[in-house]
Amino acid sequence: AAAAAANEDWTSFFNRTDAAAILARQGCPLRTYGDGTRIFGFAHRVIFEYFVADGLWHALQLGLKGKTDLAGVLEVWGVRPLGKTPKLLGAVAFLADRLGSGEVKEQALDFLKDIVKRSKADGLRSEDATATAASNAISVLNKSGLLFSLLVRQDSAFLQSIRVPFADLRKAQLWGAVLSGADLSHCDMTGAKLSGANLSGCNFAEADFGCEMKFDKAVLDITLTKNGKIMALTQGKEVHVFNSEGGGIDRKWQMKRLLQGPTEPVTFTSVAVSENGDRVVGGSTDGAVWLWIGDESKCLGKHADIVTSVDISPDGSLAVSGSWDRTVRTWKLDAESGDGGSALRELRGHVDVVTSVAFTADGNFV
Numbered sequence: 001a002a003a004a005a006a007n008e009d010w011t012s013f014f015n016r017t018d019a020a021a022i023l024a025r026q027g028c029p030l031r032t033y034g035d036g037t038r039i040f041g042f043a044h045r046v047i048f049e050y051f052v053a054d055g056l057w058h059a060l061q062l063g064l065k066g067k068t069d070l071a072g073v074l075e076v077w078g079v080r081p082l083g084k085t086p087k088l089l090g091a092v093a094f095l096a097d098r099l100g101s102g103e104v105k106e107q108a109l110d111f112l113k114d115i116v117k118r119s120k121a122d123g124l125r126s127e128d129a130t131a132t133a134a135s136n137a138i139s140v141l142n143k144s145g146l147l148f149s150l151l152v153r154q155d156s157a158f159l160q161s162i163r164v165p166f167a168d169l170r171k172a173q174l175w176g177a178v179l180s181g182a183d184l185s186h187c188d189m190t191g192a193k194l195s196g197a198n199l200s201g202c203n204f205a206e207a208d209f210g211c212e213m214k215f216d217k218a219v220l221d222i223t224l225t226k227n228g229k230i231m232a233l234t235q236g237k238e239v240h241v242f243n244s245e246g247g248g249i250d251r252k253w254q255m256k257r258l259l260q261g262p263t264e265p266v267t268f269t270s271v272a273v274s275e276n277g278d279r280v281v282g283g284s285t286d287g288a289v290w291l292w293i294g295d296e297s298k299c300l301g302k303h304a305d306i307v308t309s310v311d312i313s314p315d316g317s318l319a320v321s322g323s324w325d326r327t328v329r330t331w332k333l334d335a336e337s338g339d340g341g342s343a344l345r346e347l348r349g350h351v352d353v354v355t356s357v358a359f360t361a362d363g364n365f366v
Contacts, residue, residue: 052082053091056136057098064107070114077115077136078129081166083188092136092168096143109146112137119163126183131163139168147173149193175216189255199258201295209242209255221270225277226314230256232273232280237265239282239292241273259292262299270309274316279333281319283307289321291333300331301343309356313363318344320366322354328366 059076062068082088099105119134142148150173152158159174161181169184171191178198185205192209195216215235222233231242231253239259245252259280261268268290270283280292287303289310303323310321312333319331328347347366359366 049088049090049094052080052088053094056091057095060095060108060111063111070111070118073111074115074118074130074133077133079132081132081135083135083139083166083168084186089168092139092143095140096145099140099144105144109141109144112141113158116141116162116164117158120161124163126163126165126185128163131165131183134162135164135167138162138164142167142169142172148177149173149175152177200260202258204255204257207254209253220268223272225273225275227275230273230275230277232271234268234271234282236267237261239268239271239280241277241280243277257292257295259295259297261288261290261297270307270321272310272312272319274312275314276316279312279316281310281312281321281331281333283310283321283323287323287325289319289329289331291319291331293333301329303327303329305353308354309358311358313359314361315363318359318363320357320359322357324353326350326353328354328357330366 056077059068059073063070063073080088082091099108115137116134119131121130124130148159156178159182160178162179163183164187165183166186167184167188169187169189169192171193172189173193174197175193176196179202180198181201182199183203184207185203187207189207189209193216217235220234220236222231224231229244231244233240233242237260240255241257241259242253243256245254256277257280259282261282261284266284266286266288268282268284272281273279278293281300282290282292283306284290285306287305287307289300289302289307291298291300300319303321303325304327305324307321307323310319312319317333319333320328321331322328326348327350330344330347332342332344334342357366
């Protein structure tokens with residue numbers, strides 16, 4: 001209407017810099033594409049997405065201009081998690097795009113960071129409005145290209161214990177970040193860079209890491225339960241446990257737990273997981289055999305050399321390990337005793353290093 005009143009075509013209208021034209025463009029669900037020859041298209045897939053995005057942008061602007069406090073912005077941003085509704089993900093891109101550049105963008109980013117920090121409040125539940133607002137805020141921060149790995153160098157605890165369920169963290173740069181205690185349930189973590197990140201105590205329930213899993217470091221060992229529903233692998237310093245959903249080409253793997261050993265890092269060369277996934281055993285380069293029951297870890301004992309292979313019996317009560325020290329050892333995995341497990345037998349007689357061990361299907365033989 002504004003263009004028609006001025007007897008202009010779309011190209012000249014979208015190139016105008018006066019206040020009236022800018023205001024009209026901001027209220028129009030169209031955007032321009034390309035450089036030189038202008039191409040016009042809808043900025044949103046559905047009108048609902050447009051109104052949601054525009055409402056969030058308006059609330060953020062009021063906060064930046066001091067016309068409302070942070071609580072007022074949280075009230076609007078905490079209505080619904082954008083990542084929970086696929087048709088609203090375009091709103092994240094819209095908001096990230098409208099942040100602009102320069103000083104104005106930095107002010108907006110700082111405001112969104114404050115929203116994320118608010119999610120750390122004691123007693124806050126994942127479904128609370130503040131957690132929802134933080135989820136939306138960190139989604140926009142990520143889409144805007146913010147490098148969290150650099151941000152945590154300035155504030156190492158920024159991401160620690162945050163609650164951001166349903167956040168869009170695709171391709172997030174999180175290497176070396178401290179995310180311990182964070183609620184990342186239902187987050188889309190596809191392509192996220194997590195090398196060296198501290199993920200102890202994180203809630204990854206229903207988090208999606210994509211069908212293709214890529215790691216910055218080599219995978220040293222990988223194992224799959226017989227029912228094909230649980231997978232464990234080691235990258236060296238950490239052991240990852242995944243659950244699967246669906247089957248065949250539609251199967252999706254979601255990280256359930258990330259396990260770490262002692263305070264002084266060791267390199268895990270082998271890993272095994274029980275059929276129900278509650279127990280994980282790992283062997284390391286220093287000869288130690290580690291047991292995790294839940295998130296609790298314990299060193300069961302040590303070989304005299306590198307542990308090359310481990311396995312867990314079908315009923316989850318026993319473990320076996322083989323080593324370069326030419327021995328095979330069996331271990332009792334006892335959660336009820338309180339000590340987690342203990343050594344049973346040491347089998348000698350091999351004339352060379354033991355490279356692989358396994359239980360028979362009935363668990364009676366090694």
